[in-house]
Amino acid sequence: xxxxxxxxxxxSFSEKRKKYFIMDAVPVAAGRGLPERRAGMxxxxxTPLDDLAFGTRDKRGNWKPGEALEIAPLFVFxxxxxxxxxxxxxxxxxxxxxxxxxxxxxxxxxxxxxxxMQTFAWGWILRLFLVNCAMxxxxxxxxxxRLYRRRAQGNRFKFDPKFPAEHKSPAFWFQHxxxxxxxxxxxxxxxxxxxxxxxxxxxxATGAVPWVTFGxxxxxxxxxxxxxxIVHESHFFCIHRTIHxxxxxxxxxxxxHNSVNPSPWSSLSMHPVEHLLYFSTxxxxxxxxxxxxxxxxxxxxxxxxxxxxHIGFDRIEYGKGKAFATHTYTHYLHHKYFEVNYGDGLxxxxxxxxxxxxxxxxxxxLMQARYQKRKAKANAAAQKA
Numbered sequence: 515x516x517x518x519x520x521x522x523x524x525x526s527f528s529e530k531r532k533k534y535f536i537m538d539a540v541p542v543a544a545g546r547g548l549p550e551r552r553a554g555m556x557x558x559x560x561t562p563l564d565d566l567a568f569g570t571r572d573k574r575g576n577w578k579p580g581e582a583l584e585i586a587p588l589f590v591f592x593x594x595x596x597x598x599x600x601x602x603x604x605x606x607x608x609x610x611x612x613x614x615x616x617x618x619x620x621x622x623x624x625x626x627x628x629x630x631m632q633t634f635a636w637g638w639i640l641r642l643f644l645v646n647c648a649m650x651x652x653x654x655x656x657x658x659x660r661l662y663r664r665r666a667q668g669n670r671f672k673f674d675p676k677f678p679a680e681h682k683s684p685a686f687w688f689q690h691x692x693x694x695x696x697x698x699x700x701x702x703x704x705x706x707x708x709x710x711x712x713x714x715x716x717x718x719a720t721g722a723v724p725w726v727t728f729g730x731x732x733x734x735x736x737x738x739x740x741x742x743x744i745v746h747e748s749h750f751f752c753i754h755r756t757i758h759x760x761x762x763x764x765x766x767x768x769x770x771h772n773s774v775n776p777s778p779w780s781s782l783s784m785h786p787v788e789h790l791l792y793f794s795t796x797x798x799x800x801x802x803x804x805x806x807x808x809x810x811x812x813x814x815x816x817x818x819x820x821x822x823x824h825i826g827f828d829r830i831e832y833g834k835g836k837a838f839a840t841h842t843y844t845h846y847l848h849h850k851y852f853e854v855n856y857g858d859g860l861x862x863x864x865x866x867x868x869x870x871x872x873x874x875x876x877x878x879x880l881m882q883a884r885y886q887k888r889k890a891k892a893n894a895a896a897q898k899a
Contacts, residue, residue: 565671624642657825753788778826822840
């Protein structure tokens with residue numbers, strides 16, 4: 515799932531130098547994400563980055579941002595052009611630009627010639643599957659290694675202070691969240707992702723669907739590429755809301771929600787039926803004139819982009835006392851409360867349908883009011899029966 519909708523207005527510690535005591539001129543201690551403080555006589559003293567300058571932590575250790583989540587300024591009236599321009603770079607950077615680049619590289623270095631894909635053969639199909647596995651292993655694994663295994667920044671900016679590997683649960687295979695999540699990712703998620711990819715590329719190669727080239731229609735394809743994250747968000751909201759219907763939730767979606775405290779490996783930990791629904795987003799490129807690179811981009815938004823909502827940290831520290839926003843908090847609240855934020859705020863479906871939670875006390879009160887109303891309705895129906 516890519517998540518570019520939420521406007522966290524601070525992306526580095528230097529941007530807040532006038533408001534907070536952390537000094538951006540102080541370099542970071544190598545390999546530890548800690549700014550150095552000169553102690554005199556050439557000595558260097560390390561002090562941790564202060565996540566409390568950007569949010570609050572309750573008595574249980576749960577951290578939350580100090581600013582409310584905001585809906586993207588796309589579908590607002592009257593329009594807010596200045597807010598839109600401030601938001602726009604974050605729509606592309608870092609995630610959507612990264613997945614677009616990965617799709618271009620994948621097309622040029624991994625996908626075989628169209629003549630090869632005109633027939634189904636294990637050689638090229640297995641190649642795509644193994645490369646998809648390698649991408650997930652490297653991308654998800656790098657985040658897991660840095661944040662959850664090495665714990666390079668401790669629990670700074672971590673919403674839930676607990677680490678999944680420390681707690682066994684019968685909800686998971688082998689009572690181990692990470693092991694359960696990894697098995698589901700590689701045994702079901704990536705095979706279904708690859709199956710959709712093989713099918714769509716085969717249809718392009720055989721001419722069964724229109725293949726629009728960048729040479730013939732560059733503006734059309736560029737415009738389509740720009741709106742694909744919006745398409746992904748819309749598709750995700752629809753299927754996500756559907757599988758929260760009680761029978762489907764118990765049978766299908768509860769598998770994903772077992773990870774109440776998600777980590778990167780939770781991203782594609784789903785029931786196979788949910789995988790089938792989730793990756794069906796790529797079928798748009800069978801319906802409308804498109805290009806196979808954009809179809810791959812759509813799959814990377816879904817497959818690699820799923821990690822964005824499951825990092826578990828509000829920002830990742832890097833460089834000299836800086837950190838970049840992950841845009842994770844919206845979906846984290848969904849894992850925490852189950853019945854809010856079915857989307858990620860790029861398209862304001864939750865706002866329109868009354869299920870938006872912005873992370874504030876007011877958002878909490880609205881959620882509780884909906885719950886009490888639903889509970890009263892259920893009790894009334896039970897009494898009539």
